[in-house]
Amino acid sequence: MTTTAISAGRSRTHMAVLVMLGLTHLLNDLMQSLIPAAYPILQKAYALDFVQIGMITLTFQIAGSLLQPVMGMVTDKHPTPYSPVVGMMFTLSGLVSLAFAQSYGGILVSVALIGIGSSIFHPEATRMARYAAGGRQGLAQGIFQVGGQAGGALGPVFAALIIVPLGQPSLAWFAAAALAAMMLLTWIGSKQRQISAEFAAMRSAGKKDGRSYIRHAPLTVGIGLTVLTLLTFSKNAYNESFRTFYTFYLMERFGLSIPSAQMMLFIFLAAAAIGVLIGGILGDRIGRYRVIWISVLGPLPLTLILPYADLFWTGVLTVLINLIMASAFASILIYAIELLPNRIGLIGGLFYGLNFGLGGIAAAILGGLADSYGVEAIYRICSFLPLAGLLTWFLPRIDEGR
Template sequence: MSQTRSRTEAYSLQGPQTVYPILFAISFSHMLNDVIQSVIPSVYPLLKENYTLTFAQIGVITLVFQLTASLLQPFVGLYTDKHPTPRSLPLGMLFSLTGLLFLAFAKDYIHILLSVSLIGMGSSVFHPEASRVAHLASGGRKGLAQSIFQVGGNAGSAGGPLLAALIVVPFGQKYIGWFGVVAFMGMILLTFVGKWYQQNLSRRSSRPAAVAGGPVVSRRRITVSIGILLVLIFSKYFYMASMSSYFTFYLIDKFHVSVQQSQIYLFAFLAAVAAGTILGGPAGDRYGRKLVIWVSILGAAPFTLLLPHTGLYMTVFLAVIIGLIISSAFSAILVYATDLIPGKVGTVAGLFFGFAFGMGGIGSAVLGWLADRTSIEYVFSICAYLPLLGIITGFLPNVEGTKKRRA
């Protein structure tokens, strides 16, 4: 124990250096958190059959989950900017653990909605403070730190459907409860991360306060830029909603694959998202975040437009390419926003994570409603145009100045 304490104190004294053990720990925690979250859409085919749900009801499940997370996150971030709360990290996992157990033994549709709202609350508590930990441990390499943090979440989102296909689909809904082990692991790890976080805050509070620097951009330009970033988040997460919630149904309906096969193909897409995430942050540090945002969203458009018109294997191949390209956007957007509004990491993280969750939830509900009235194939043909909104990236100001090139 004393050896662990001395090691933790050493990390907290490193100052401007990048604290990789903490970054990897918070990234792994993000992976565990998002494994839990990804269980929800992964078991949609099972829930649809067990409770005779419509696509619209499936969309409402996602809407309740995402809105629970999105509405709370900005307020959590605003509060923690003024009152950092290291103990909230394991508390968020406790909410998720409770929601998982409720979902495993849900008796009806209302209980399902209650279960996913608890998981959403856990996510809303986790993300703002976890983003602050990544920022504190970045050593100034904010893009890299945010990518390491995000790749954990995307790896969890990719692994969740695969685990659900292996554990839940063959044996039934009650086996969702086994994912409680993941939540318990997260609580233990986040307790140790919280101790480092608390020590780091204590060290910083004992030093003279530094004057926060930032770009010379007018308040009006900042407001317009934040609006543009939110539109880009909308385009990305509406498209991601079509993939995460309905890609399995699309493959089953169009190509007549099995549920397990469809989840494996969904895993391929989400694994590509996880792989692509790690590229966005370092590329933003080196070449500029505006360029990365531009390439990540608009660059996916040719592939999204082609996807609805191909066969099974080409569809999966294009989904992987889309995942690799589009996944780097969020890290770059989040760090770009913190550059616009320095000193407000929790508020910015809460706003953007919350908006992303909200757009994912609204997108899933709207697309489910549209699928009931048209078809899943029509939904994918419409969503293909969303990445074209990436063209508005050109209106963002260059806030980074001369790009720092690292050897």
């Protein structure tokens, strides 16, 4: 039978906790985004080719992906409210190590530490966002993810203003962001017992009223997670072409300076911050299924035009593409949680891990293509990736028929 996760009553939405979670996500992803933002400097200092740059991304994102599902499964059985603080310690050590790395191998070790820190942060933070949401899951994930997207967008700005003028050692200054995040995460961890108790009471009240979460058939879960994974890969592969290679594309095709290209990257990434929040809110109103259709397949006409646009329209199109495409992730994540509502940590770890792992694989492949055919060629190839949105047709309908 068709099953759905039916709201089991409502607990109050803890906006203060959600805002703090969004802020810590901002700081976490800001520190992550400094890695690709520093690529032009690292390329010049170490004479790196595009394959080596892609391998830096792959190392960082694989380290960030492998542990996340494991951490999610562990925290599902044994919630650890202060584990994100530990994760931030790894990020702090990786950032300082990267600032003073003297070799390509040192760079790889440093970015791996940052990836491990992120893998510890996301599963438990996702659980807290779920618990603190009350009955407004889309809004909660939107706030949490808008923090991450905003942090990712700020990386190129700090690169243009600080890292490019002052060099690689200036990365160590951002250790202050890790320390601030650790303090905020300690406060959030102190609230988990109260918030999780309210969430459990909401679930219990739903069971008494006959509105509890219904267990989905294994086939439904398998098909749903497979489709969502493929959609995530297509979205991340396209996004990675920008995160890793957009500055090189702008510098090569339009002759922009590094700071100007970094500011263009900031504008592109800032659009994602707006998109995830809009997507989360729309998902609460019109259903996750419709949002996924629109956000994954919708950018196709724009991506096909982009490789042939001039500088002005390149800026306009990249903003529109990321605004639409970014709106998918909140709905994809909540859709997956509704398929397995008792495995919040696992789903959070799996899908944030997929963001890292699949993006890293895409970056390595695209790096090889860039070396062989040029940076401009990867945008012509990637322009067809939104066609994967047609896979949404096979996604099980679990959002109450909307």
